Amino acid sequence: MRLAAALLAGSLFLTWSAHCADWDVTRLFESLAAHRPERAAFKEKKFFALLDRPVESSGELQFTPPDRLEKRTVLPKPESVVVEGDMVTLERGGKRRTMRLSDNQQVAVLVESLRATLAGDLRGLTRTYSAQLEGSPSSWRLLLRPLDPALGTLVERIAFAGDASGVRNVEIFQADGDRSVMAISPLAK
Amino acid sequence: MIAARRLAIGLWLAGLVLCALQVAQTRFVADLSAFLPAAPTAEQRFLVDQLRDGAVSRVMLIAIEGADAPARARVSRALARSLGSDPLFTSATNGVPAGFERERKLLLEHRYALSPNVAPGRFSVEGLRAAIGETLDLLASPVGLLVKSLVARDPTGETLAVIDQMRPAQGPREVEGVWTSADGNRALLVARTRATGSDIDAQERAVAAVEDAFRRVSVESQAAATRLLLTGPGVLTVRGRAMILRDVERLAIASTLIVATLLLLVYRSPLALALGLVPVATGALVGIAAVSLGFGVVHGITLGFGTTLIGEAVDYSIYLFVQAERGEQAGDSAWLAGFWPTIRLGVLTSIAGFSALLFSGLPGLAQLGLYSIAGLAAAAAVTRWVLPTLLPRRFRIHDISPLGERLAAIANAASRLRWLVGAAAIGALVVLAVHRDSLWDPSLASLNPIAKHDRQIDAELRAALGASDARLLVAATAANAEAALEGAERIGQRLDELVAQGKLGGYESPARFLPSAAMQRARLASLPPSAELRVRLKAALSGLPLRAERLEPFLADVDRARSSAPVTREDLGGTALDAALEGLLFQDGAGRWTAIVGLRPQAGSRLDPAALRDAIAASGVPGVALIDMRAELDRLYAGYLDRALLMALVGLLAIVALLFIALRSPARVARVMAPLAAGVLVVAAWHTLGGTRLSLLHLVGLLLVVAIGSNYALFFDRLAQRRDASTPRTLASLALANATTVASFGVLSLSSIPVLEAIGSTVAVGAFLTLIFSFALCPGTPLSPPEHT
Numbered sequence: 002m003r004l005a006a007a008l009l010a011g012s013l014f015l016t017w018s019a020h021c022a023d024w025d026v027t028r029l030f031e032s033l034a035a036h037r038p039e040r041a042a043f044k045e046k047k048f049f050a051l052l053d054r055p056v057e058s059s060g061e062l063q064f065t066p067p068d069r070l071e072k073r074t075v076l077p078k079p080e081s082v083v084v085e086g087d088m089v090t091l092e093r094g095g096k097r098r099t100m101r102l103s104d105n106q107q108v109a110v111l112v113e114s115l116r117a118t119l120a121g122d123l124r125g126l127t128r129t130y131s132a133q134l135e136g137s138p139s140s141w142r143l144l145l146r147p148l149d150p151a152l153g154t155l156v157e158r159i160a161f162a163g164d165a166s167g168v169r170n171v172e173i174f175q176a177d178g179d180r181s182v183m184a185i186s187p188l189a190k
Numbered sequence: 191m192i193a194a195r196r197l198a199i200g201l202w203l204a205g206l207v208l209c210a211l212q213v214a215q216t217r218f219v220a221d222l223s224a225f226l227p228a229a230p231t232a233e234q235r236f237l238v239d240q241l242r243d244g245a246v247s248r249v250m251l252i253a254i255e256g257a258d259a260p261a262r263a264r265v266s267r268a269l270a271r272s273l274g275s276d277p278l279f280t281s282a283t284n285g286v287p288a289g290f291e292r293e294r295k296l297l298l299e300h301r302y303a304l305s306p307n308v309a310p311g312r313f314s315v316e317g318l319r320a321a322i323g324e325t326l327d328l329l330a331s332p333v334g335l336l337v338k339s340l341v342a343r344d345p346t347g348e349t350l351a352v353i354d355q356m357r358p359a360q361g362p363r364e365v366e367g368v369w370t371s372a373d374g375n376r377a378l379l380v381a382r383t384r385a386t387g388s389d390i391d392a393q394e395r396a397v398a399a400v401e402d403a404f405r406r407v408s409v410e411s412q413a414a415a416t417r418l419l420l421t422g423p424g425v426l427t428v429r430g431r432a433m434i435l436r437d438v439e440r441l442a443i444a445s446t447l448i449v450a451t452l453l454l455l456v457y458r459s460p461l462a463l464a465l466g467l468v469p470v471a472t473g474a475l476v477g478i479a480a481v482s483l484g485f486g487v488v489h490g491i492t493l494g495f496g497t498t499l500i501g502e503a504v505d506y507s508i509y510l511f512v513q514a515e516r517g518e519q520a521g522d523s524a525w526l527a528g529f530w531p532t533i534r535l536g537v538l539t540s541i542a543g544f545s546a547l548l549f550s551g552l553p554g555l556a557q558l559g560l561y562s563i564a565g566l567a568a569a570a571a572v573t574r575w576v577l578p579t580l581l582p583r584r585f586r587i588h589d590i591s592p593l594g595e596r597l598a599a600i601a602n603a604a605s606r607l608r609w610l611v612g613a614a615a616i617g618a619l620v621v622l623a624v625h626r627d628s629l630w631d632p633s634l635a636s637l638n639p640i641a642k643h644d645r646q647i648d649a650e651l652r653a654a655l656g657a658s659d660a661r662l663l664v665a666a667t668a669a670n671a672e673a674a675l676e677g678a679e680r681i682g683q684r685l686d687e688l689v690a691q692g693k694l695g696g697y698e699s700p701a702r703f704l705p706s707a708a709m710q711r712a713r714l715a716s717l718p719p720s721a722e723l724r725v726r727l728k729a730a731l732s733g734l735p736l737r738a739e740r741l742e743p744f745l746a747d748v749d750r751a752r753s754s755a756p757v758t759r760e761d762l763g764g765t766a767l768d769a770a771l772e773g774l775l776f777q778d779g780a781g782r783w784t785a786i787v788g789l790r791p792q793a794g795s796r797l798d799p800a801a802l803r804d805a806i807a808a809s810g811v812p813g814v815a816l817i818d819m820r821a822e823l824d825r826l827y828a829g830y831l832d833r834a835l836l837m838a839l840v841g842l843l844a845i846v847a848l849l850f851i852a853l854r855s856p857a858r859v860a861r862v863m864a865p866l867a868a869g870v871l872v873v874a875a876w877h878t879l880g881g882t883r884l885s886l887l888h889l890v891g892l893l894l895v896v897a898i899g900s901n902y903a904l905f906f907d908r909l910a911q912r913r914d915a916s917t918p919r920t921l922a923s924l925a926l927a928n929a930t931t932v933a934s935f936g937v938l939s940l941s942s943i944p945v946l947e948a949i950g951s952t953v954a955v956g957a958f959l960t961l962i963f964s965f966a967l968c969p970g971t972p973l974s975p976p977e978h979t
Binding site for chain 1: 285326327329330331333334335336338341342354364366367735736737740
């Protein structure tokens with residue numbers, strides 16, 4: 002009986018540790034893909050060397066599979082960014098602008114990482130970045146660095162942090178020292 | 191006598207050689223602006239110039255359909271790249287431009303002269319605070335990264351303001367990153383040719399270049415299932431020319447074959463046929479040479495119309511051959527005395543009729559007039575002085591007197607039905623009176639040779655792509671470019687009010703790309719001096735996260751701008767801005783400058799010409815006009831229709847006067863004119879009943895009916911004067927002459943070119959009717975040769 006208990010405990014431990022050892026970027030993205038939020042509130046702070054204080058904005062993110070991400074800012078000025086496929090549509094002050102991600106690398110770098118991570122699209126992400134994962138399923142931190150040195154002159158690294166339910170925080174470090182921090186909290190579906 | 195004949199032959203041959211030389215170096219054209227009025231006033235000239243050479247004339251609209259959206263987008267992108275690097279094109283666009291990347295440095299440098307926001311209040315403490323606050327908000331937005339690098343130099347966001355106002359405000363929607371039609375089934379591109387729309391050869395090369403490029407890229411992009419649609423003024427002109435040339439060739443061949451067959455059947459002698467065509471060939475050659483000399487170029491439609499000369503000019507040799515006394519040599523002194531005066535009078539009346547065309551004011555019609563006059567005169571002269579000499583001794587054609595006798599019998603029967611002619615004429619008059627308000631087609635559209643299908647595609651693509659209304663535009667004309675731009679700016683202020691009131695969607699002004707020097711100087715003068723700006727900036731930034739020390743580059747730039755010169759057209763050379771200006775600000779042949787302001791209606795509504803006219807009047811700019819292209823053209827055309835009606839009347843009077851001089855009897859003139867009048871009325875009524883509204887070309891056709899019909903009527907008049915053994919032969923020759931005329935104009939009526947179709951159908955029916963009516967109205971006792979009476 003004791004043996005049995007020990008065996009059981011042992012097997013449980015083995016299962017658990019095996020699970021831990023298997024928890025890697027692939028698993029994380031499987032879980033992210035499974036728990037894709039449809040709507041989430043965001044609060045963003047941007048730190049510019051030029052400015053004494055960060056500028057803040059807040060609003061809502063909406064993701065529609067397979068590849069549509071809408072970032073709707075409410076404060077300080079209402080505006081929206083919709084990324085769908087290769088297209089980005091900006092709406093601000095009654096004006097609409099459309100551009101292609103493939104034409105605007107700077108925007109693409111920022112948008113693509115967020116969209117791919119929210120969507121759990123590891124393949125899309127690792128085309129552009131090297132990924133490094135730290136922590137456990139309940140508290141993880143994913144560090145992305147651009148593979149292309151040209152992109153590296155814009156964005157040094159992007160850090161995603163999250164828990165079992167998904168992405169909680171996105172921090173973008175620009176090569177010139179400016180950075181932005183975005184906190185994400187899922188909203189009811 | 192022999193010497194005189196030799197001289198005639200020698201002159202004829204020499205003339206042929208000279209004409210052939212002239213024709214050999216003739217340029218043939220086919221643009222339909224020849225059928226636009228020659229435009230005597232400056233405004234009308236501007237209009238016609240715009241259509242021929244303006245920016246609008248260089249636009250090529252391209253659509254790709256078939257396959258799926260990604261495939262169409264791939265082809266669209268590859269095609270835009272290919273055409274973009276083709277020297278035949280100045281640009282090829284398939285989506286919103288990335289934002290003047292190449293021009294960014296230039297725009298940044300001149301932002302204070304170019305930005306519409308630069309005004310005295312902009313650099314006050316409040317103005318600076320508002321503008322910088324705006325920029326900080328932008329930094330917080332997703333595009334913050336794009337503007338970040340500019341903030342230190344341009345904290346008030348002037349560069350973005352400059353780029354924003356230059357970017358087209360609204361275009362077609364985009365699918366897969368390329369312009370797409372509203373239904374999503376066509377990818378759309380706009381290319382601009384380097385050559386003007388009236389340079390048809392260059393346009394033809396451009397069309398071929400697009401087609402070649404499409405073939406290549408659709409294979410390379412693995413999108414072989416895609417199809418290309420191409421339209422635009424140049425494209426349609428190229429197609430129009432190809433159609434005209436194809437049509438003309440077909441018509442000429444068909445007409446020649448029919449007339450030759452007819453003559454061969456009647457003459458039963460190939461030699462007679464060949465000789466009969468000598469005046470025709472001479473006439474055609476002389477006609478083309480005359481037009482070439484008189485106009486410098488020969489229009490394709492003139493050539494097409496020329497085929498009808500075959501039908502008319504061949505009449506003279508028919509008269510010569512058929513009317514010769516039995517057993518006598520054709521063209522002998524008896525024929526000269528008996529028939530030539532009648533033929534001569536017929537030629538003169540025809541020439542009087544065609545002269546009206548010479549003065550129609552439409553270069554295309556004037557060409558037709560000159561061609562016909564020269565051609566008929568030459569054909570008649572050759573028939574009179576050359577052809578008899580060329581005839582071999584004992585030249586004989588098959589005797590067609592029996593045909594003439596049968597015709598005489600029919601005529602006898604017909605003359606009992608002459609009341610029918612009167613009844614038909616009265617009936618026609620009633621029809622015309624009932625429809626008098628819708629008799630004439632006052633629009634130019636009826637002359638448009640472009641196939642309906644092509645026009646529909648053109649309208650569809652235009653609607654799908656059209657930012658600016660192609661119909662209404664504002665033109666500000668002045669002595670120099672600066673004044674024209676100032677005019678455009680002042681009009682722009684009024685248009686801004688209409689935009690604010692929601693009466694106008696927007697407008698495109700050249701002053702957005704290149705403000706007038708005065709405007710630029712005013713903007714630069716509104717920039718405060720450095721020390722003053724420093725003080726204001728400090729006050730404006732209080733409470734904001736941006737410190738004045740960070741904005742030293744801004745202070746330096748403003749200081750430099752204060753003493754800089756305005757941007758000139760030369761500064762923009764080779765940029766997208768220069769290309770954009772090309773169609774909006776230009777110099778005409780007289781050295782005057784015109785600025786074009788394009789108007790865009792509110793989405794889903796139409797432009798309001800009255801409100802626009804008021805706004806323009808309120809601007810008080812001299813030399814400015816709201817131009818309604820289509821209404822203006824129609825008005826222009828209607829004016830010419832009136833003038834052509836007057837000319838036709840003059841031509842008619844000239845014919846009547848000629849008849850008076852030759853016949854010296856009002857009764858005879860009335861007898862000659864009666865069948866012609868009846869013929870004209872019945873043809874006009876026939877068109878009206880058939881739902882065709884009469885155009886300028888129908889009028890030309892009616893004039894030709896009178897000119898050609900007068901020949902028949904004159905012969906009948908001659909018959910009425912002296913009836914002799916030649917009567918059956920005269921009748922036979924008239925029947926044959928009429929058959930060739932009806933055949934050749936009938937062929938013309940099958941043309942797909944409205945200009946030719948209108949003339950052809952009118953003359954074929956009219957010529958036939960005038961002959962029948964002349965038959966029926968021939969006065970006195972039954973027509974029969976004396977031996978039978």
